[in-house]
Amino acid sequence: ELKVEQNPLFLSMQEGKNYTIYCNYSTTSDRLYWYRQDPGKSLESLFVLLSNGAVKQEGRLMASLDTKARLSTLHITAAVHDLSATYFCAVFPSGYALNFGKGTSLLVTP
């Protein structure tokens, strides 16, 4: 059974601090997806990581993928309140649909 595990599930951090969210998955996959969800809202695509070693950055967020370790990270730099949301990673196991982790609820406080 495919497992997509995110760590931590809850994260409270101060503005200006750095932190990393981890996403481990149990199946072979050469690409991984990160989404953001605000409370009660839809999922917004953040990053599509297409190959081993892929790194993508958008503002204060940077995502990377290590397919050999089956690990992706989402690094937050100098957090601001607007980054407060739930972040999901997801993979496509063969012949199936996007399988999501449980999500990391991030709260950035002053």
Next chain:
Amino acid sequence: DSGVTQTPKHLITATGQRVTLRCSPRSGDLSVYWYQQSLDQGLQFLIQYYNGEERAKGNILERFSAQQFPDLHSELNLSSLELGDSALYFCASSREAGNTEAFFGQGTRLTVV
């Protein structure tokens, strides 16, 4: 705006009833996915259609069914509703059948009372 349209946005109905949720995918997308999001279960994949055909099935209850029409819009039918079916139901679409970026609609919040 992702380009994926779901209706209705909110739905309140009684136990035992039947409802239909509708999804219009992004222009050019052939694949439609349905997901259920509840607090205790997270995002659960229900079912996928590709160009009118069922492609993959997840944790979809027998009381639930879906279809994709020739114009590629999709409907999710939920019957004999129970309190535990209260959740956010998302539709997503993508160009291909799998391993491509999926774009999500705004969701339908279903409340069963």
